[in-house]
Amino acid sequence: MTAHPSSVAVLGPGLMGGSLLMALRRRMPGTKLAAWARRDDALKELKDRGLADVVSIDPAKVVESSEIVVFCVPVENMTSLAESVAGVVGPATLVTDVGSVKGQVVRELEEVFAVHRNFVGSHPMCGSEEAGLAAAREDLYEGAVCAVTPSEKSRPDRVAAASDFWSALGARVITLSPEQHDRAAAMVSHVPHVAASALVETVFASEPVCRTMCAGGFRDTTRVASGAPDLWTGILSSNRAEVARGIGCLIDSLQSIRIALENNDTTRVSDFLRSAAEHRAQIVGQRAT
């Protein structure tokens, strides 16, 4: 247990950033909160709701003198935003992020913040298909797994500070290399997103009556496909090698079941379904929520 930071700057008050401000306000009431957004109206709302003490459309003003800086913008916007504030980030500041892809982000932001080695990557695994400040919730991070992803260039004290920060917000921190993270995130999040989208598109390309017949199972299976297309284009593109590899694994699995069905191999189909149901219980059962 360490002392709370005196000040935190959150850049980008969407689902992740807005929820972060709410969680910080609740869990660290003495901490000064600063927020940057591209638009005035978002900043006005943060002020009106008491979710930030300092707001500005100038990221440098928000970042300067903050003990911890958290980038909560889409992965493809991280680097340019980081470059715009690098000059005012002090030597003692921890810089982290909430991006869904870590290899590219860590590589680029370590470069931007190379002088003081401020940056350590983070990925709290609690996004959803919803987006924006309107969807933010103060308990978003509670019980969520948060990957902290040091590289060989990371300062150990900063890695510890990033872990403490997320732990203090109720997240369950795991430590992975950026590469391990991206491979795993492809399998558990990025490939399922592609699969959900592909299921929607195959149904939509089929007879129109299919649309009428979509029930609860279809809704759940494809829910993530309603995620913001721009955000997810950035995520998939930034992790494209691992996602492509993971799609290949999924295709292999689907192909084996297609062949089993064509061969009327009921035992193989049964074994597959039983194994998947048991493995899902193991995976989901080990989660707190």
Add this chain to the structure above:
Amino acid sequence: MTAHPSSVAVLGPGLMGGSLLMALRRRMPGTKLAAWARRDDALKELKDRGLADVVSIDPAKVVESSEIVVFCVPVENMTSLAESVAGVVGPATLVTDVGSVKGQVVRELEEVFAVHRNFVGSHPMCGSEEAGLAAAREDLYEGAVCAVTPSEKSRPDRVAAASDFWSALGARVITLSPEQHDRAAAMVSHVPHVAASALVETVFASEPVCRTMCAGGFRDTTRVASGAPDLWTGILSSNRAEVARGIGCLIDSLQSIRIALENNDTTRVSDFLRSAAEHRAQIVGQRAT
């Protein structure tokens, strides 16, 4: 609007059959309810909860003198159960079912009930990964799409009676041929089940850290994979040609995105995600729930 049936027999009080008894009790209070189950304890529970007036482990006793008979057993058990009661089903009785596959079931049960042409197939699209009487709910059928699937052998008055029956329980009835139904059900339900199971298996075959990182999106996308393996083996096997075809469509879609990612074709990825998000909104948005 037609008069309620004087008596309904429900064979198999699981999620579908148990919910049907609950809905009938509530919506048709004057109707005599009869229930068959394989096990005495399920029948005792139905009696104790006031969900059936007549119960028996002898299906013929339950079926005789019932105006409507509904088979709520797994698709692979339908035909043998139907054969065991065919001799006592009167000429005026409507026989229907709740099976997730219609081609094979309709073909076989029309044969069993050929003398009086009692049978018309039905598929209320409201199953879930839960199973058994414990998961039953009296509102399961309310707002659900229910496919009624006449063949060219069906008696029009029986088709109308089946439609009226499900409508009276709050379902939204659509009429399809068994073949149309099975093709559509493959796309909207059976292929998504296979995809969800395949996603679980690809994650489980990956680095163990993947299991720790599974979050809400993964849980939703794979929820249906927790469905009863035996039940789903029967469903997939009974509809194997259409499911195999649908898996092929899904593989083609996944393959095209894999190639786009490998080629760093961001426009193609973006178009795909945007199209899927928009199409999902159209599909899900047209549903009442």
